[in-house]
Amino acid sequence: MRPLHALLLCLVAAGCQCGPDALPTPVTLRIRNTTSQAVFVDATDDTLGLRVQRHVGDAWFSFVEAPPCPCLACDVICDDACNCQDAEPIRRVQKIPAGATVERTWSGFVQVDQTASCRDPAGELQGCLEQEVPPLDETFRLQLCYATSVPGLGPNEGLTPVPGTLPEDGTVCVLQQFAVADGVVEVGPTPPPPCSRDSECASAGTVCLAGVCTNTCPAHGFPAVGGSWQVRVLEPEEQGVPGFFATSTGTGGRRIFTGTGTLTSVRYSNGTMTLQLARAAAPAGEHKAIVSIALPSEAAVTLRVGEQLAVRVVDASTSSLPENRALTLRASTGMLLLAADPGQLGAVLAAEDTQPFTVVSLPRTVGCEDTQCGKRSFLRTEFRAGAAVVALDPGESEEVVAASATWSLISLSNSAYRSTSCSLKSLMPYVVFNQRVAQGP
Secondary structure (H helix, E strand, C coil): CCCCCHHHCCCCCCCCCCCCCCCCCCEEEEEECCCCCCEEEECCCCCCCEEEEEEECCEEEECCCCCCCHHHECCCCCCCCCCCCCCCCCCEEEEECCCCEEEEEECCCEEEEEEEEEECCCCCEEEEEEEECCCCCCEEEEEEEEECCCCCCCCCCCCCCEECCCCHHHEEEEEEEEEHHHCEEEECCCCCCECCCHHHCCCCCCEEECCEEECCCCCCCCCCCECCECCEECCCEEEECCCCCEEEECHHHCEEEEEEEEEEEEEEECCEEEEEEEEECCCCCEEEEEEEEECCCCCCCCCCCCCEEEEEEEECCCCCCCCCEEEEEEECCCCEEEEEECCECCCCCCHHHHCCCEEEEEEEEEEEEEECCEEEEEEEEEEEECCEEEEECCCCEEEEEECCEEEEEEECCCEEECCCCCCCCEECCEEEEECCCCCCC
């Protein structure tokens, strides 16, 4: 049989309880997670990331609490029928949620490295483990090693161990001394550091929430983008004499369509508003255009057939994000009537497009969730027009008076991933529309 691996051996310490029939005193080893975030521990050997350590000489040593193979016990290792096969265990981790308490029991035995009387096939004396009962007043130390995130693990809500490995550069260990006579020893993770934004949190799996770095995402009521709750602008269509839209190229190769005409019809169907516009062409005929946009029902901008409208569509679509178009509508006076932005990978419309408003994402996280793309942070969207400043959570809306008009502001969503392989790393759809009063013909 092969000699015991050095890490599985423990050192002999004086002071064990007297007599061959001395009974061990079991000790409850407890993890109490009083922090605001979940932690992950190594569950490969069902120890919950807890190691009992003994002080020998000038150092502390972790020891195995039971022989990893029964044949390693000194009283059976020389049995010819005994055989231990080396096998690489499947690495596992276990999540301990915020506020949770888990525990296991140490039997009270210390396994001491000894030398057996028999030899292995190579003729060398074999190492074995002999259990020892320590004195009740001996001081031991309990070590808890944990991580706040496990890369590649994905969403995990239960206490059941799952395949995974704690990151070497993200594992933290804490210590707690105890005596066998105590019967119970508790240890817990260190409270997370304070923060004001996600970038101050070291791990990609943590966010800054309620002033601390955490990987735990409480339940939220932020609506999902899609269906009737989205901004979706179709590519403008021209009819009649070509040339209704002037086209140009903006920042990052974005296509920009601009055109002015008379609104000849407005139609609503299945959450989509379709506008038809026209203007005279030279020397004859008409330039015509159709613009379609899907908006939440709350975004009921008032438009009047016969009025002059200026349309601007900014198309930031790519092969991976094929419908990333934003739109603004303005009256003949230049007053903004509607600004609608799908906000894929950030705002599509620039500040000059949305005047008198500027729309930006605020850096402070107001919620999070674990997804297949990683941890998603929810943020507030700020709308500013002169002295009027409104910050909205995802799904919120508000009315504001600014620039001689009453406006409705809608933040459909605002979220971002610190680290993800998914193409849609951030999303900030919003709508600004003018609540002008409908007028008769």
